[in-house]
Amino acid sequence: MRRLFPVTDETTPNASAGSGPVAGREWSLAELAAAYAYPDAGPGGSTPWLRGNMVSTLDGAAQHEGRSQPISCAADMRVFGTLRALADVVVVGAETVRQEGYRPARARAEFAEARAAAGQGPAPAIAVISASLDLDFGLPLFTSPLVPTLVLTGAAAPADRVAEAERAGARVVVAGDGAGVDPARAVGALAGLGHTRLLTEGGPRLLGQLVAAGVLDELCLTISPMLTAGDAQRIAGGPAVAVPRRFELVSLLEEDGFLFSRYRRPRG
DSSP: OEEEEOOOOTTSTTOOTTOSOOTTSOOOHHHHHHHTOOOOOOGGGOOOEEEEEEEEETTSOSOBTTBSGGGOOHHHHHHHHHHHHHOSEEEEEHHHHHHHTOOOOOOOHHHHHHHHHTTOOSSOEEEEEOSSOOOOTTSHHHHSOSSOOEEEEOTTSOHHHHHHHHHTTOEEEEOOSSSSOOHHHHHHHHHHTTOOEEEEOOOHHHHHHHHHTTOOOEEEEEEESOOOOTTOOOSOOSSOOSSOOOOEEEEEEEETTEEEEEEEOOOO
16 A cells, blocks of 8 residues: 555644655554544544545446445455544444444454553444334344444334334434434434544445535545446435535545545635
């Protein structure tokens, strides 16, 4: 993995145009973690930062045959694992849980010391966004995670499904007045639980809702050197924004033709 565009984000330790790992060798996980470090959480450590991580082909497909894995690669999975290891919680939509066969996040020995130093648990919690709670609560994601899975839903969610989720061991968090979840309330609710380093892995519908609500702070986008054609979803769907929102390029990395870009919302 080599750096194409230097990290200039002041939140990344020791970053400068001439710094960074040497090209021509695989970056260590510690080097990746430094390159993707979260910004400071602000006074009292209570300001949340929501980062998205997605992959897209050259022609804009976020999936192939309903899954992202076919357009990914080993380097993308290293970044994926690093971003998870840095996060307090991984926010994901119910449809992605169903399609991708989501499992609990696992503890990784390589990050254990860093997570402990940051006051984090052994692994990030998974937070599932669902209005209907049409989920299989018998899955390991709910019955045997290292950290209890969160289910974010609206106040009008079916009471029997809420009860089933809680019986399975999930923690249900209300983040909306109706059936659905309000993205801003979801971010606030997670921060209220002490989760300020937020990561979302989609899917496209959820990412689109977060973009439209103006709560996405950063996007880590892997550009896969593949073409799929067809009618696959883009990385973000759902409601359109009135005016396109511009993000700033923070860094650009490359390996084997895959580009690993990182953009953030302008500050101020």
